[in-house]
């Protein structure tokens with residue numbers, strides 16, 4: 466079940482590099498599927514045609530805290546025996562209710578209501594300051610599978626095979642009693658490496674902050690959702706000029722931000738609006754990379770990839786015709802931006818943001 470060079474992983478180009486870079490770094494092939502406007506998540510209806518015999522995993526983020534279509538994705542993961550990795554970095558605290566039970570590989574069964582990040586085999590969180598909770602920097606990986614837990618821990622701890630906590634010895638009872646790799650029998654398990662890993666450990670100080678922040682997750686995410694709903698309601702009169710965001714009915718999002726896409730009939734550009742907002746002290750962001758395939762990291766390099774059901778392509782040689790196979794991703798790159806819903810914002814601050822959005826759009830017709 467281990468992925469090998471050339472195996473394919475379904476993902477999207479409209480997002481953050483974290484759900485793409487590890488695919489490339491591990492010599493796997495990213496397969497890009499277009500996204501929906503409104504939710505900014507993968508268009509789940511387009512996934513099946515992108516699946517081949519080489520497809521082994523789906524690696525996706527719940528964009529800006531709006532859960533993606535977990536039912537459809539788990540149904541495909543069950544049918545095609547795929548690993549599911551949820552990048553939950555923007556969505557800590559979000560919930561989703563599944564329509565039925567799904568039996569995934571490695572005996573994982575999921576059903577009913579749960580937190581995003583717990584439906585797939587592995588979930589990830591970021592505790593960068595902008596996120597729902599923070600430790601200053603750093604993040605977490607979560608899984609309910611003991612083998613995956615040990616593998617993740619090994620990658621975190623330089624690739625070591627031993628899983629003893631600091632200060633502990635011989636938890637497995639075989640510290641000097643086994644032969645691994647081509648090492649001599651009995652080689653100290655503490656210094657046995659089964660992966661090419663990293664040092665990704667957080668400090669105790671960060672962990673202490675993280676533990677204290679955990680107590681605040683619900684209050685923070687409720688306030689974020691309240692701010693998000695206030696924007697959704699208050700901006701509805703701009704719906705002819707902007708596409709306003711939506712989330713699946715069987716979910717409770719944990720919004721990271723509130724996204725708007727300038728409609729093609731509007732007489733202004735995204736930059737007209739974002740520069741006006743920025744001049745008024747309102748920060749704006751794009752949906753991260755916009756279209757990752759147009760970023761220098763891809764456009765200037767020879768990375769193997771596929772787009773939908775295409776054959777193998779090389780990132781540097783992509784043509785406009787190939788980019789146009791991800792039409793909504795292109796729209797997001799050109800016309801989408803988002804504003805914050807930080808829990809420290811008061812109603813007055815949210816209303817100020819709205820009034821400036823109305824003025825920006827009014828002034829430009």
Ligand SMILES: Cc1ncc(COP(=O)(O)O)c(C=O)c1O
Pocket residue numbers: 481483484526527552554555590591592593602603604
């Ligand atoms: C979806 C997503 N994943 C991952 C990250 C990055 O997390 P970190 O900076 O902790 O690596 C971000 C950052 O904003 C993100 O939006």
